[in-house]
Amino acid sequence: MAASKKTKPKKSTLKVGQDELLGYYRDMLLIRRFEEKAGQLYGMGQIAGFCHLYIGQEAVVVGCRSAMQEGDQMITGYRDHGHMLACGMESRGVMAELTGRSGGYSRGKGGSMHMFSTEKKFYGGHGIVGAQVPLGAGLGFANKYLDNGAVSLAFFGDGASNQGQVYETFNMAKLWDLPVVFVIENNQYAMGTSVERSSAETELFKRGISFEIEGVQVDGMNVMAVRDAAQKAITHARSGKGPMILEMKTYRYRGHSMSDPAKYRSRDEVTKTRSESDPIDMVRARLLDEKWADDDSLKAIDKEIKAIVADAAEFAQTSPEPDPSELYTDVLLDAEV
Amino acid sequence: MAIDIQMPALSPTMEEGTLSKWLVKEGDTVRSGDILAEIETDKATMEVESIDEGTVGKIVVAAGTDNVKVGAVILQLLEEGESASDLGAATAAPEPAPVQAETSPEPMSEPTPAPVMSSSAPMTAQIANDPDIPTNIKMVETTVRDALRDAMAEEMRRDETVFVMGEEVAQYQGAYKVTRDLLQEFGERRVIDTPITEHGFAGIGCGAAMGGLRPIVEFMTWNFAMQAIDHIINSAAKTLYMSGGQMRCPIVFRGPNGAASRVGAQHSHDYSSWYANVPGLKVVAPYDAADAKGLLKAAIRDPNPVVFLEHELLYGESFDVPDMDDFLIPIGKAKIRRIGTDVTLVAHSRMVGRCLEAAEILAGAGIDAEVIDLRTIRPLDSDTVIESVKKTNRLVCAEEGWGQSGIGAEIAARVVAEAFDYLDAPPERVFQVDVPLPYAANLEAMSLPGTEDVVAAAKKVCYVD
Numbered sequence: 001m002a003a004s005k006k007t008k009p010k011k012s013t014l015k016v017g018q019d020e021l022l023g024y025y026r027d028m029l030l031i032r033r034f035e036e037k038a039g040q041l042y043g044m045g046q047i048a049g050f051c052h053l054y055i056g057q058e059a060v061v062v063g064c065r066s067a068m069q070e071g072d073q074m075i076t077g078y079r080d081h082g083h084m085l086a087c088g089m090e091s092r093g094v095m096a097e098l099t100g101r102s103g104g105y106s107r108g109k110g111g112s113m114h115m116f117s118t119e120k121k122f123y124g125g126h127g128i129v130g131a132q133v134p135l136g137a138g139l140g141f142a143n144k145y146l147d148n149g150a151v152s153l154a155f156f157g158d159g160a161s162n163q164g165q166v167y168e169t170f171n172m173a174k175l176w177d178l179p180v181v182f183v184i185e186n187n188q189y190a191m192g193t194s195v196e197r198s199s200a201e202t203e204l205f206k207r208g209i210s211f212e213i214e215g216v217q218v219d220g221m222n223v224m225a226v227r228d229a230a231q232k233a234i235t236h237a238r239s240g241k242g243p244m245i246l247e248m249k250t251y252r253y254r255g256h257s258m259s260d261p262a263k264y265r266s267r268d269e270v271t272k273t274r275s276e277s278d279p280i281d282m283v284r285a286r287l288l289d290e291k292w293a294d295d296d297s298l299k300a301i302d303k304e305i306k307a308i309v310a311d312a313a314e315f316a317q318t319s320p321e322p323d324p325s326e327l328y329t330d331v332l333l334d335a336e337v
Numbered sequence: 338m339a340i341d342i343q344m345p346a347l348s349p350t351m352e353e354g355t356l357s358k359w360l361v362k363e364g365d366t367v368r369s370g371d372i373l374a375e376i377e378t379d380k381a382t383m384e385v386e387s388i389d390e391g392t393v394g395k396i397v398v399a400a401g402t403d404n405v406k407v408g409a410v411i412l413q414l415l416e417e418g419e420s421a422s423d424l425g426a427a428t429a430a431p432e433p434a435p436v437q438a439e440t441s442p443e444p445m446s447e448p449t450p451a452p453v454m455s456s457s458a459p460m461t462a463q464i465a466n467d468p469d470i471p472t473n474i475k476m477v478e479t480t481v482r483d484a485l486r487d488a489m490a491e492e493m494r495r496d497e498t499v500f501v502m503g504e505e506v507a508q509y510q511g512a513y514k515v516t517r518d519l520l521q522e523f524g525e526r527r528v529i530d531t532p533i534t535e536h537g538f539a540g541i542g543c544g545a546a547m548g549g550l551r552p553i554v555e556f557m558t559w560n561f562a563m564q565a566i567d568h569i570i571n572s573a574a575k576t577l578y579m580s581g582g583q584m585r586c587p588i589v590f591r592g593p594n595g596a597a598s599r600v601g602a603q604h605s606h607d608y609s610s611w612y613a614n615v616p617g618l619k620v621v622a623p624y625d626a627a628d629a630k631g632l633l634k635a636a637i638r639d640p641n642p643v644v645f646l647e648h649e650l651l652y653g654e655s656f657d658v659p660d661m662d663d664f665l666i667p668i669g670k671a672k673i674r675r676i677g678t679d680v681t682l683v684a685h686s687r688m689v690g691r692c693l694e695a696a697e698i699l700a701g702a703g704i705d706a707e708v709i710d711l712r713t714i715r716p717l718d719s720d721t722v723i724e725s726v727k728k729t730n731r732l733v734c735a736e737e738g739w740g741q742s743g744i745g746a747e748i749a750a751r752v753v754a755e756a757f758d759y760l761d762a763p764p765e766r767v768f769q770v771d772v773p774l775p776y777a778a779n780l781e782a783m784s785l786p787g788t789e790d791v792v793a794a795a796k797k798v799c800y801v802d
C-alpha cells in the first residue's frame with residue numbers, strides 16, 4: 001500500500017492563470033501540511049479532545065475563498081482549520097489554539113472547534129452539527145439589513161444537511177432573498193455513516209428544490225471548478241437574487257476525528273481517491289504541464305510551507321498556557337446602564 | 338539526520354499500545370499520506386500515516402510488539418540524499434527509545450478516579466435500598482460501558498417492543514461503544530442508525546412510544562439533546578398530564594452527560610439540574626456499573642419517560658456487578674455508599690467517586706464522612722439525605738455542573754427546610770466554576786470540581802482547617 005505506484009491524477013482544463021494557480025497550490029499545500037502537523041502534535045499529546053482534520057478537502061475552501069471579495073464572511077462547523085487558514089488567519093494563532101495556549105485565537109479557551117476572527121471575517125468554529133447554517137444566513141440577513149454588499153458563505157457537511165434547522169433556514173433565506181451561499185461539503189461520510197445510509201435524497205444539491213433555491217453539484221476536488229461555481233453563486237447572492245446551494249463532492253482522507261479508526265470504508269476506497277483525485281496533485285500536474293513551474297520551484301514552495309508550519313508548531317508548543325485569571329474573563333460584557 | 342517516527346497516541350489518555358502490523362518494509366519509498374503501520378489499543382485499531390517523504394531506513398519496533406510506549410521511536414525514515422549510513426549514528430546512540438519516551442507528554446486528561454469502591458470493605462454492607470442480593474451470587478467485574486450494554490440486551494431479549502435508535506448506534510457499534518454487538522444480536526429492525534437529526538428522531542421516538550413501543554433513544558452526548566429538548570419536555574414529559582392520564586410515553590433517553598476531557602464548552606455541559614426541574618420526567622444518573630445496569634433495566638421497564646444521564650469518563654471504569662438474571666434497582670432511591678458520623682457528602686454520577694476519595698482523605702484527618710449516592714435526581718430521595726444529616730449534622734453537596742439552581746442547591750434547601758435544627762453548620766456546595774468550560778488544560782482543571790474541593794468543603798462545615 002505504502003510506496004504504491006502513483007497513478008496519474010485527473011487533469012483539469014478549466015481556465016486559470018499562472019499566478020492564480022501557484023496561489024492555489026500554495027494555499028492548499030499550507031492546509032495539508034498544517035493538518036498533518038496537527039495530527040502529529042495530537043499523537044504527541046500536545047493537542048487533546050476532538051481534532052477534525054481537513055486533509056483531502058482543501059480545494060473546497062481555497063476555491064471558494066478565491067471567489068470571495070473583501071468583506072464577505074465565512075462560517076463553518078468544527079472541521080475548521082482549513083477555513084481559517086484560507087481566510088488569512090495566522091498559522092501560529094490557529095496552531096496555538098489547538099494546543100490550548102495563550103497565543104491561540106481564542107487565547108486557549110476555545111480549542112480546535114472554536115476559533116473566530118472578526119478581522120478576517122471568519123465567524124467560527126461551531127461544535128453543534130448544523131448550527132452554523134442559520135448563523136450564516138443571519139450574517140447574510142445583517143448584510144442585507146445594513147446594505148453593505150457583502151455575501152456570507154455557510155459551510156456544512158453532508159451529515160449536517162439532514163438537520164431540521166437547515167431547512168427552516170433555506171425557507172427563510174429564499175423567502176427574504178438573503179445574500180448567503182450554502183456550501184455543502186459532501187465528503188460522503190458523517191462520522192461512520194455514508195450519505196446513502198443517512199439520506200433519502202443523496203443528491204444534496206437538490207435539497208433546495210422545494211424552496212426554489214437553485215443548487216449545483218461541483219467537483220470539489222478541482223479547485224478551478226470550485227472557484228467557478230462559487231463565483232457564480234456569490235454573484236447571484238450579491239445581486240439580490242438570494243441564496244444558492246453548492247454541493248461540493250469531496251473526500252476526507254483521515255478518520256472523522258483523531259480517535260476514529262474508520263472501519264466503515266475500505267482502505268482501497270481511500271487510496272483510490274487519493275491517487276486519482278487529489279486536489280493538490282491535480283494542480284501540481286497542471287503547473288508542470290503548462291511549464292509554470294518545475295520540480296525545483298515546487299520544491300522551493302514545499303520548503304517554504306514546511307517552514308511556516310514548523311514555526312507554527314514551535315510557537316504553539318512554547319506559547320505559555322493562558323493565565324489563570326483568563327478563566328473568569330469573557331463571560332459577560334459590562335452593560336452601559 | 339533521519340526522521341524518527343514515533344508511536345502516536347490515539348486519544349489523550351492512551352499511554353501505550355500494540356504495534357500490530359507494518360505495511361512498509363525497509364527500503365520502501367514513502368510519500369506523505371502513506372500508511373506505515375497499524376497500531377492497536379483496547380478500544381480501537383488505527384493506521385499510522387506518514388507525514389514525511391523518504392525511504393524506510395530502519396524498522397525499530399517489530400510487528401506484534403505489545404506495550405509500545407507513546408512517543409517511542411518505531412521507525413526511522415531517510416530523507417532524500419541520505420543513506421543507511423546516516424542511520425548508523427541515530428541507532429547507535431545509546432537507548433534512543435527511552436529518551437523519546439521521556440519527552441513524551443504527560444497524559445493531559447485528569448487521572449481516572451481510583452476504584453475506591455471495589456476494594457474498600459465497608460461498601461458492600463451498604464445496599465440498604467437495593468433488592469436483596471443472595472449471598473451466594475457471584476460478582477463479575479464489569480465496565481460501566483458493558484453494564485449499560487448488558488442492560489439493554491437483556492431488556493431487548495425480554496420485550497420485543499424495546500428497540501434502540503440514535504446516531505452511530507448500529508454499524509459503528511456506538512460512538513462510545515455502548516451499543517456494541519446489539520446490531521449483531523437484534524438486527525436492523527431493532528438497532529437503528531439515524532441521520533444527525535436529534536429533534537426529529539427524539540420526536541419519532543416519542544411518537545413510537547405513544548404508539549405502543551418502548552424506545553431507547555441514544556444521544557451521542559447530551560449536548561446534542563439540546564436540539565431535541567422540546568420533545569423531551571413538551572412531548573414526553575407533559576403528555577400524560579395533558580391527556581388526563583390517557584396517553585403513555587414510555588421512553589428512555591440516554592447518553593453521556595457532563596464534561597469529557599478537553600472538548601471545550603459546547604461539548605461539556607452537565608444537564609442534571611435542567612431535567613431535574615421538569616415534572617413528568619424521571620431523571621437517573623448512576624455512578625457504578627451495578628447501578629448503571631440495574632437502573633437502566635428499571636428505566637426501560639418504567640411506564641414513564643426517563644432521562645438517563647451517563648458519564649463518558651466512567652464508561653471504562655470497572656466495578657462488581659451481581660451475576661443475576663434480573664438485577665433491577667428501583668428508581669428514586671439513594672444509596673449510602675459509606676457510613677460515617679461526622680459529615681454527609683451527597684453527590685451523583687462521577688462526583689460520587691470524588692466524594693469517596695475525599696472520605697478516605699478526611700478519615701486520615703479524623704473526620705468520618707458518610708457518602709450518599711443519589712443515583713436518581715428526580716424523584717429526589719431527600720429522606721435518605723435528611724436522615725443522614727440528622728445523624729452527622731453537617732452537609733456537603735457536590736456536583737459537576739454549575740451551582741446556580743443546581744442539584745446541591747435543591748438538596749440544601751430541602752435539608753434546611755426539614756432538618757434546620759439538626760444542622761451545626763450552613764450546608765456547603767461544591768460545583769463547577771461559573772463559566773463555560775474552557776479548552777486549555779490548566780483552565781479546564783481549574784473549572785471542574787475535584788476531590789480536594791470536597792475535602793475543603795467538608796473541613797469547612799466541620800470547622801477544621
Ligand SMILES: Cc1ncc(C[n+]2csc(CCOP(=O)(O)OP(=O)(O)O)c2C)c(N)n1
Nearest residue numbers: 079127128129157158159160189190191561
Ligand atoms: C447536533 C449534533 N449532533 C451530533 C454531533 C456529533 N457529531 C459531530 S460531527 C458529526 C458528523 C457530521 O458529519 P458531516 O456533517 O458530514 O461533516 P464532516 O464531519 O464529514 O465534515 C457528528 C455526528 C454534534 N456535534 N452535534
Ligand SMILES: [Mg+2]
Nearest residue numbers: 157158189190
Ligand atoms: Mg461528511
